[in-house]
Amino acid sequence: MKDGRLPKRQYTEEFKAEAARLAGSVGSHEAARRLGILVSTVGNWARRQRASVESDGRLPAAVTEVATRRPVSELEAENSRLRRELAEAKQDVEILKKATAYFARGSR
Numbered sequence: 001m002k003d004g005r006l007p008k009r010q011y012t013e014e015f016k017a018e019a020a021r022l023a024g025s026v027g028s029h030e031a032a033r034r035l036g037i038l039v040s041t042v043g044n045w046a047r048r049q050r051a052s053v054e055s056d057g058r059l060p061a062a063v064t065e066v067a068t069r070r071p072v073s074e075l076e077a078e079n080s081r082l083r084r085e086l087a088e089a090k091q092d093v094e095i096l097k098k099a100t101a102y103f104a105r106g107s108r
Contacts, residue, residue, distance in 0.1 A: 009037075016045045016049075017045075017049060019031060019035055019037070019042050019045055019046075020042070020045045020046040020048075020049040021049075022034070022035070022042075023042045023043070023045070023046040024046060028042045028043045028046060
């Protein structure tokens with residue numbers, strides 16, 4: 001990285017398919033910003049995915065694997081679990097903020 005270039009990264013086909021799907025829903029620029037990769041890279045992946053869908057009429061294997069990997073009930077259960085964990089983490093942060101403020105007042 002001495003010459004200012006980014007190191008070459010290798011992405012899985014599943015990641016590329018998800019990035020292309022995200023680019024289709026929010027746009028290439030926003031998808032690239034969210035994923036931290038170049039806009040041209042996301043655009044290339046999206047273009048390849050569209051071309052493969054148009055050529056044979058089917059979604060790429062990586063996309064169908066992602067879509068059919070887990071049933072909705074599992075995803076909903078995971079979503080609710082993650083929401084609980086997030087609420088607990090927010091509560092922990094709030095407690096730490098209050099404790100920091102309390103001890104900072106006492107040291108003056």
